Amino acid sequence: MRRSSGRLLRGESSLQTGRIKRTRTVHEAMPAAPVCCLADIPVVHLGYHQHMYGKFAIGFHRSAAIHNGFNPIFYSPEYGEAVRSICYPLYALKGIDSGDITRIAREIDVAVRPFANQIDSIDILSTLQTIEDEAETIDIFVKDAFDSLLKLVAYVKTFQEDEFGTLYCEREWRSLKNFNFSYDDLAMIVLPRCDGKRQYFEEFVTKVVPRIKLPRRIPIVPWEDLVEH
Numbered sequence: 283m284r285r286s287s288g289r290l291l292r293g294e295s296s297l298q299t300g301r302i303k304r305t306r307t308v309h310e311a312m313p314a315a316p317v318c319c320l321a322d323i324p325v326v327h328l329g330y331h332q333h334m335y336g337k338f339a340i341g342f343h344r345s346a347a348i349h350n351g352f353n354p355i356f357y358s359p360e361y362g363e364a365v366r367s368i369c370y371p372l373y374a375l376k377g378i379d380s381g382d383i384t385r386i387a388r389e390i391d392v393a394v395r396p397f398a399n400q401i402d403s404i405d406i407l408s409t410l411q412t413i414e415d416e417a418e419t420i421d422i423f424v425k426d427a428f429d430s431l432l433k434l435v436a437y438v439k440t441f442q443e444d445e446f447g448t449l450y451c452e453r454e455w456r457s458l459k460n461f462n463f464s465y466d467d468l469a470m471i472v473l474p475r476c477d478g479k480r481q482y483f484e485e486f487v488t489k490v491v492p493r494i495k496l497p498r499r500i501p502i503v504p505w506e507d508l509v510e511h
Contacts, residue, residue: 315436318461320347322354322453328472329509334448337477337505341470342463350467351457353437357450360440368435375428380417387413433458465497474505 320342323331328339358365391410437456441449475483483504491502 315433315458317436317456317458318352320352320455320461322455325508327451328505331452332509337472337474337509339470339472340468341472342467343469346463346467347455347457347461350461350463351459352455352461353457355437355439355454355456357439357441360442362440365438365440368431368438372428372431372435375424375431378420378424380420380424383417383420384414387417465500468500471496471500471502472505472508473502 321331321335322344356364387410394410436458439449439454471486473482473486475481483502487502490496496502
């Protein structure tokens with residue numbers, strides 16, 4: 283698996299107002315959850331992507347990808363409004379810390395405790411404990427929301443205008459877990475007949491296939507026959 287990251291635009295949050303202030307815009311790599319990637323590239327487009335991925339390919343049944351948690355990613359222009367709508371709340375959550383609430387509640391507790399027996403109308407100490415408990419709950423909810431947004435970022439891929447013909451055409455799918463596939467998940471294996479003096483196809487069929495006991499039902503297709511004819 284590899285760690286996903288997006289080129290997101292950053293703003294600043296204000297805990298006093300609870301609002302996000304959009305200040306200067308800067309580039310920042312936003313780390314996301316580790317992902318496993320596949321590309322839903324039609325066979326007729328394999329040649330188009332050869333310069334990026336070469337002439338070797340393992341094809342999987344789409345149903346197998348879905349069953350193993352893969353999902354099409356969300357493509358967005360690098361400066362798109364959709365990316366901003368994810369970025370700003372993410373940084374707002376990152377800046378929230380209920381520690382100040384807990385600290386103030388405890389300071390009040392220390393100041394009031396000597397006079398607790400003199401207060402009949404309001405149980406201040408109990409109320410302060412409730413505030414501290416709620417502050418801890420806020421931390422849990424904020425952390426869960428932040429982690430969920432990081433997972434969402436893992437399914438976001440930004441691209442620039444000159445990448446419409448490359449990144450945007452990959453039709454990438456991602457999963458947040460490893461893809462432990464079996465032979466039943468394989469739809470096709472593609473490799474070139476040769477590259478210089480190396481006979482990839484013949485060597486794979488005669489030596490590798492018997493060793494790994496690849497089922498005969500899985501097609502092994504030469505790149506040249508699939509793409510170049």
